[in-house]
Amino acid sequence: MAEGAIGPLSGVRVLDLSRVLAGPFCTMVLGDLGAEVIKVERPDGGDDTREWGPPFAGGESAYYLCANRNKKSIALDLKSPGGVEAARGLAAASDVLLENFRVGAMGKLGLGYEEVKALNPGIVYCSITGYGQTGPYRDLAGYDFILQAMSGLMSITGEPDGEPMKLGVATVDLTTGLYAAVAILAALRHRDRTGEGQYIDLSLMDAAVSWLANVGSSHLVSGEVPGRFGNAHASIVPYQVFRARDRYLAVGIGNDGQWRKFCEIAGEPGLSSDVRFASNPDRVRNRLELIPLLEGVFLRRDADSWIESLWREGIPAGPINTVDRVFSDPQTVARGMVVEMDHPTAGKVRLIGSPLKLSGTPVEYRLAPPLLGEHTAGVLRQLLEGGDP
Known part of the structure; x- marks a missing residue:
């Protein structure tokens, strides 16, 4: 022993x-x-x-x-x-x-x-x-x-x-x-x-x-071959990296309630009522229209300002830390x-x-x-x- x-x-x-x-x-x-x-x-x-x-x-x-x-x-x-x-x-x-x-x-x-x-x-x-x-x-x-x-x-x-x-x-x-x-x-x-x-x-x-988890399961259910989405998500939008005014941050909006809160924080309430983006399936189908709009929105503020606002409303977000920052976090x-x-x-x-x-x-x-x-x-x-x- x-x-x-x-x-x-x-x-x-x-x-x-x-x-x-x-x-x-x-x-x-x-x-x-x-x-x-x-x-x-x-x-x-x-x-x-x-x-x-x-x-x-x-x-x-x-x-x-x-x-x-x-x-x-x-x-x-x-x-x-x-x-x-x-x-x-x-x-x-x-x-x-x-x-x-x-x-x-x-x-x-x-x-x-x-x-x-x-x-x-x-x-x-x-x-x-x-x-x-x-x-x-x-x-x-x-x-x-x-x-x-x-x-x-x-x-x-x-x-x-x-x-x-x-x-x-x-x-x-x-x-x-x-x-x-x-x-x-x-x-x-x-x-x-x-x-x-x-x-x-x-x-x-x-x-x-x-x-492969959910990605493998999607193929087994649909027969479709999954591709690459970079830092985005195949089934959730927006769920990816965005460039703020000073640096990048990660944002994961997992449900429609969070989406509506985000639109209020971003000063873009009209996005949540837009029929193209109202629900997550809508946002997934129309991601090529939505993401360029959001990229412009995120450039308005620094990353820390975004993260503070998003955390306050319970929306998952975080900085993209380098390894030294991880160990000092x-x-x-x-x-x-x-x-x-x-x-x-x-x-x-x-x-x-x-x-x-x-x-x-x-x-x-x-x-x-x-x-x-x-x-x-x-x-x-x-x-x-x-x-x-």
């Missing part, structure tokens, strides 16, 4: 054989909730993301730091019999095993689900791959960017007359990591009731397709979304906080992202002695 852990997952041990982002993000969430996470890395360099920089802090990349707190790192060579044997021992003493190797690779090492299940029938074993354990693409390598393309997400992102565009963060990896955490928690609940572990097969492709600060931890080489390191706010078992920030192999000796010594790793 993790020292001093009081989180809802305290007493749960996770053997993390994953690297890069989807798997590590999942296990960081579990670690934040109190699980003991043992991160297995190759001795010659460790997790690939350790070198994905600059920037670096204390020799560790910012990329690696973003997804690896609340873990212990051990260095094992899984190509050696000794390394595999140590990993098997850890799997036998764990509640969860997560890996993101190519399909079939873990079985060749003697660490596949059936082999681990024979050692530990209650194990919750989660595999994350590009395309899943089945299907014609199962053996292909999968990366977030490629899956954003293949899932259709890029076809609906970007300007209508521009090129398809990926999102600014690895959203497929992050989504898959969150799905993995949900599935693992559900499997642990089942294990606690029945004593039975199980196998979880997660793919980046499946996660990305699920993100009073709401971000008040919600504890930046945390500072002591790191063995970087001194104080600032990390993005957890969004999970639990009243009785709050998230804990116990361990800074570990150095490569920082905990190898202690974990393996305890395993050999038959105690808790």
Whole structure:
């Protein structure tokens, strides 16, 4: 058990054989909730993301730091019999095993689900791959960017007359990591009731397709192929970015009551009674006429003036913050979304906080992202002695 852990997952041990982002993000969430996470890395360099920089802090990349707190790192060579044997021992003493190797690779090492299940029938074993354990693409390598393309997400992102565009963060990896955490928690609940572990097969492709949500549903219902709307919305108008006198802002008017309020604020009450724009379906049909009118309206005032007026009337709006502004925003600060931890080489390191706010078992920030192999000796010594790793 993790020292001093009081989180809802305290007493749960996770053997993390994953690297890069989807798997590590999942296990960081579990670690934040109190699980003991043992991160297995190759001795010659460790997790690939350790070198994905600059920037670096204390020799560790910012990329690696973003997804690896609340873990212990051990260095094992899984190509050696000794390394595999140590990993098997850890799997036998764990509640969860997560890996993101190519399909079939873990079985060749003697660490596949059936082999681990024979050692530990209650194990919750989660595999994350590009395309899943089945299907014609199962053996292909999968990366977030490629899956954003293949899932259709890029076809609906970007300007209508521009090129398809990926999102600014690895959203497929992050989504898959969150799905993995949900599935693992559900499997642990089942294990606690029945004593039975199980196998979880997660793919980046499946996660990305699920993100199509209402846009995918619109295609399944209508048969029409969705296009790109830039910063606008396919089904709601106005719901997009506008240029104010000094800078851009985002405005989302989600119902006709908000529309009428907006028209009063804007000094254009006639727009709300215009039959072309009276209801949202009308505004969607006539967006090419309405949006140029609104662009002229927004240029009359500064962005902060608009936002203040819109917030006062309960209309969703906000500034388009740069990342530095996000982390200094009073709401971000008040919600504890930046945390500072002591790191063995970087001194104080600032990390993005957890969004999970639990009243009785709050998230804990116990361990800074570990150095490569920082905990190898202690974990393996305890395993050999038959105690808790």
